[in-house]
Amino acid sequence: MMKITKFQKIMASTLLAVALASPAAVYANGNEVLESEEIGSVESESGEWKNSVYIYGWLPSFNGSMNFDIPGRDGSGEPGQTGESDFADSIDAVFMASYVLQKDKWSFLADYLYLSASDSDAKTVSIPILNQPTVNVASSQELTTWLLSMYGGYNFVDTGGVTLNAIGGIRYLSLEVDLGFSLNGRQINLSPSVELLDFVIGAQGEYEINENWYIPYMFDIGGGDSTLTYQAQAGISYRFGWGDIIATYRYLHYEEDGLIQDFDLYGPKLGVVFHF
Numbered sequence: 001m002m003k004i005t006k007f008q009k010i011m012a013s014t015l016l017a018v019a020l021a022s023p024a025a026v027y028a029n030g031n032e033v034l035e036s037e038e039i040g041s042v043e044s045e046s047g048e049w050k051n052s053v054y055i056y057g058w059l060p061s062f063n064g065s066m067n068f069d070i071p072g073r074d075g076s077g078e079p080g081q082t083g084e085s086d087f088a089d090s091i092d093a094v095f096m097a098s099y100v101l102q103k104d105k106w107s108f109l110a111d112y113l114y115l116s117a118s119d120s121d122a123k124t125v126s127i128p129i130l131n132q133p134t135v136n137v138a139s140s141q142e143l144t145t146w147l148l149s150m151y152g153g154y155n156f157v158d159t160g161g162v163t164l165n166a167i168g169g170i171r172y173l174s175l176e177v178d179l180g181f182s183l184n185g186r187q188i189n190l191s192p193s194v195e196l197l198d199f200v201i202g203a204q205g206e207y208e209i210n211e212n213w214y215i216p217y218m219f220d221i222g223g224g225d226s227t228l229t230y231q232a233q234a235g236i237s238y239r240f241g242w243g244d245i246i247a248t249y250r251y252l253h254y255e256e257d258g259l260i261q262d263f264d265l266y267g268p269k270l271g272v273v274f275h276f
Helices: 006-028 030-046
Strands: 050-058 061-066 068-071 077-080 084-086 091-103 106-119 125-127 135-158 162-183 186-190 193-208 213-224 228-239 243-255 260-275
Touching (some): 228 260
Antiparallel strands (some): 050 091, 061 084
16 A cells, blocks of 8 residues: 655645646736736837948048158158048949947947048149248049947937937047159159047937938047047938938048048938838
8 A cells, every 4th residue: 555655745735726726816817917918018019129221322522631751852751741632523442331229228339431532633732842842743642441430329318309319439440541742753652541449429319300301410529549539410311111211411520640630521421221
């Protein structure tokens, strides 16, 4: 004859009590369970990750002063400077895109730009030559720019019509310039370059005009390897069911004590945003 231990009696009693109580508990709390599931569904929807890819074209003009040495007759160097250039009609290769990841009030933004352009037109450059007055010479320029910006953001204003996010992150610039000068039959070629990594802070958001039209804006400022860098952009956008079309004007500025005295890229920007 099987002997039932005290422990087995306790376990059997417990299982019986749970089996009898479960249907009643489910029935009594049915509405609460449904409400809990509905709340969880709403919370899940509000906490979903939202992705956006922004493919755009930016046709900037370039204006800057750069420090580089013009070799003199005795092998020494004198400082030279570049002037204003418009590369919009002479772009050789370009790729520009942004990616935005959002969840609730938090966001992450990455912006990448690659631009290669050349200007074969005659250019007036002022160069002080050793023991000679300043003269004007013909020049050619090629510009290669890599620009990567990455930000983290937090939304602290959202009225339904106005959104404002505080952003902070880093911006990396790689700039290479190939310069060719022809002066009195003498050819001079220079290839100065610089890499800058800066920390930036700023603000980004939108102003709703109506359910379709809105004004996007962004500003950041900072420093690090550069003495000062900042950018600003604003424009107009229209929403479609599949995404947005955005037209903005973007201005980017750099200052530093090395190759770049000051450097500006500015011009209109047109792009398409896809949400998923």
